[in-house]
Amino acid sequence: MGNLYEKFLVYLPRIPIALAICAIGWFLGKIWNRFYVRVSKNSRLDPIARNYIGRFVYIAIFFLAFMVALSVLGLNISPFLASIGAGGLIIGFGVRETVSDFASGVLIFMYRPFRIGDFIKIGAVEGEVMVISPVNIELKGKDGKKILVPNRSAWGQVVYNSTRNGKNITTLQITVPPESSETERILAGAFQNMRLKYRCTMTGILAAGIVYTVYVEIPKENSCDIEDVIKNIWSLLKENNITATIAIQS
DSSP: OHHHHHHHHHHTTHHHHHHHHHHHHHHHHHHHHHHHHHHGGGSSSOHHHHHHHHHHHHHHHHHHHHHHHHHHTTOOOHHHHHHHHHHHHHHHHHTHHHHHHHHHHHHHHHHOSSOTTOEEEETTEEEEEEEEOSSEEEEEOTTSOEEEEEHHHHHHSOEEEOEETTEEEEEEEEEEOTTOOOHHHHHHHHHHHTTOEEEEEEEEEETTEEEEEEEEEEETTOSOOHHHHHHHHHHHHHHTTOOOEEEEEO
């Protein structure tokens, strides 16, 4: 009992210092978080990325202050750090896929290959980006269903982004008979009437006819969709006695 009392007397003066160090770490973390949010507000980083970076550094500052406080109390923190390292390895091995998703999410936040609102295709999955979280991406499919894609899948393979400057880029392949010489003029008039920007190139001559590849920019706020565009083009070509086959290229 006497030994415990003596140890208590030894540690007693150190307790306020340890608490003060923890409070300083908490205060510095809060100051850093506010400063970082204010400075990074006009940066090109994604808002979600800014939030996670600020929170991560805040936790790191407080953890460092907590370790210093334990050291001031006279506790040997080496076994504690070793336990954290060993536990981290075990947990990391068990959730390595989640860790991979998180690391891929950080890279997505940094390089921003796509943003919320973009229409993308990842492998066989395509849809509008609704949410970018640290571990997965939420897409809204063409049928309105929610699709969750792990970040490691989005970063580890080819991603087709069909959106540029707030416009969805759709590729059409139009095949017309070889004798149809007015196709480009008719297409120009059709897109002018719909007030859509486009680029048309002849990409092949087949037995079925001449193949044109058309890249169409459709503003996301535009009321028309690609189905309406295809119907209008097909109707105009038919009015000019041109039988066309129109397909959307993925």
